[in-house]
Amino acid sequence: MKIKRGDLVIVTAGDDKSNTPRPVQQVLANGQKVVVEGVNLVYKHVKRGHPKSPQGGRLRMEKPIQSSNIKFFCGICEAGVKLGYRYNENGEKERFCRKCSTTVSVVSPAREKFAKS
Numbered sequence: 001m002k003i004k005r006g007d008l009v010i011v012t013a014g015d016d017k018s019n020t021p022r023p024v025q026q027v028l029a030n031g032q033k034v035v036v037e038g039v040n041l042v043y044k045h046v047k048r049g050h051p052k053s054p055q056g057g058r059l060r061m062e063k064p065i066q067s068s069n070i071k072f073f074c075g076i077c078e079a080g081v082k083l084g085y086r087y088n089e090n091g092e093k094e095r096f097c098r099k100c101s102t103t104v105s106v107v108s109p110a111r112e113k114f115a116k117s
């Protein structure tokens with residue numbers, strides 16, 4: 001799974017389908033599920049004494065969605081894209097946009113084995 005916490009994604013299916021990029025808050029179940037800000041909102045009813053609502057009542061909160069229903073949002077393509085992994089010249093493993101081939105982030109430190117000299 002190539003999506004990480006903090007990535008901007010768009011939701012491609014379901015009730016909250018939209019083209020608005022939203023940040024990922026949590027990645028769960030080994031990447032199969034994600035919690036996206038403002039997506040799949042439910043009311044959770046809580047009793048008095050809950051830390052977020054001392055008087056009790058209803059809390060608005062996100063529930064996880066299947067990660068097959070999201071796409072990474074590339075700021076350069078301004079669209080949902082697929083990500084790939086590759087090694088750069090220094091031997092660092094990085095995530096990149098498969099559409100415009102821009103580096104998204106470095107995922108692991110440089111290893112000589114993969115460096116192109």
Ligand SMILES: [Zn+2]
Pocket residue numbers: 074075076077078081097098099100101102
């Ligand atoms: Zn792109």
